[in-house]
Amino acid sequence: MLKLTDIDFNAVWQETFGWNTDDKSGRKFDDRVESDFWVKLAPRYTEEYNLNHDTPLIAQRLQQLLGSGHSILEIGCGSGNFTALMARYSKNILGLDFSPAMLAVLQQRLLAEGIGNVQTQSGKWEDFTTDAAFDYIVSVNSLYRIRDMAAALHKMNAYSRRGFIIVRTIQRPFFYRLYRDCGLDCAECPDYQLLPLLLWQQGIKADVEFLHYTKIKSFTDIDAVSQEMCYDLSKKTFLTYREPLLRRFQEQALMQDSAQQISQPRTTVIISVKKINLG
Template sequence: MMQNFKDIDFNSIWQETMGWNISDKSGRKFDDQVESNFWVQLAPHYTKEYDLNKDTDLIADRLSALLGTDRTILEIGCGSGNFTALMARYSRSILGLDFSPAMLAVLDERRLAEGIGNIRTQAGKWEDFTTDAVFDYIVSVNSLYRIRDMQKALLKMQAYSRCGFIIVRTIQRPFFFDLYTQNSVACAECPDYQLLPLLLWRSGIQANVEFITYPKKKHFLNLADVSQEMQADLTAQIFHEQQARLLQAFTGQAAFTDGRYTISQPRTTVIISVKK
């Protein structure tokens, strides 16, 4: 018998889809120490190598338009402050919450070096965070991947925000996702961006969903490096069967200059916003 849509528990589907029901609870998602160690290693060069604003300013511009000026903001998972520093230019104050003290140390150094006086930081998880304060807006940029009870986390955002909250999620797809799709080759993507609005709507919270697509450029020294990346994306069998066709598609789109291949592929970021 087909299940009624109204009876579907999307929070349970979130937990199952995001891997919370597996028996092996090792790795970054489940182990706080492993996660902490990961960010200790990445923190010193995160801003240089993983700043989303270097790919496009469309996301920062949309955040600015949604937030307005002179707002108090709580940013969940602020990291080294790639978006925090930008929001600070037009916000009254920002509390940056992050699990990693190493990342917050980088942000603290950055705000002191740049003379930013309206950012303060706090180490901790959103699940454990408590305060008597209410913020105008809560913002999360690519930072909710370790939350098990997502419905509770979203309702908490609703409770702690006066004007609403904004969740930015870059769709987790392989770099060559569009090339694979064009050639009818199946590959995995993370569906969290699909489940988050459903959880909000099911909770009675009106959420708006926007998609921002922009080019992401990447360089490869040779076709062996391209093959290596494709093989990591696909099963061994699919890659073996499709390798020649995919490499032909790649060379048809890539430019070869200065001894390397350069190709741009579309990347999509989803902005889920709630306005009270």
């Protein structure tokens, strides 16, 4: 009988996220494609993709876990949606990010907000080395391009004095619950399930908690709703279930100005490792 200890979860990670396939094109595998992607998105990332616009729960929980007056290494700091908030109660922060374009936006933000305890560095976590010690390491939705996740997590444990925190918003379609209500299966990214298993397999005690909230989205007309559903489900599936899907949308949506607005449930996972109390 197969035992849990017999499973190589690092191999499962690589198989699940396509690292063993022959096709290595696309953002995940190609640094140039990934860099170009962020050059285009960087100027509008803070406004359009800021988790703090959906809920304050994530930032609040981070502050509770980190406490005050500590040094932080943030992996994948991006344009600083959480960096700027953590800087208010942290001793200092080093923000590491692959994209120079995103770091340029962050630098402008730090200057505009008068934040002086944040430094930045361009690079990948896999290649990062330093002699400095950090109290905590924080990663918010930033580990999606890592192949050897076991090594990446081991490194986080080694470089942090007090512990580290990994935040993962469960990657599901916006209409995930609506699809499920209609009996449709939807793919979701299982990274939040594998990460604790990888940590536990290394003997690293990780706590896992789920933050539940709602995300609000506006649609100019029913055609915009249909387009998103087609993208999520395929045109054939959408047309088959079009009537019950759009009926449920209409039942839940409210008019706001000239658009239809609907809220859907979202879940973010907080995976935290707390080392011994150092006082």
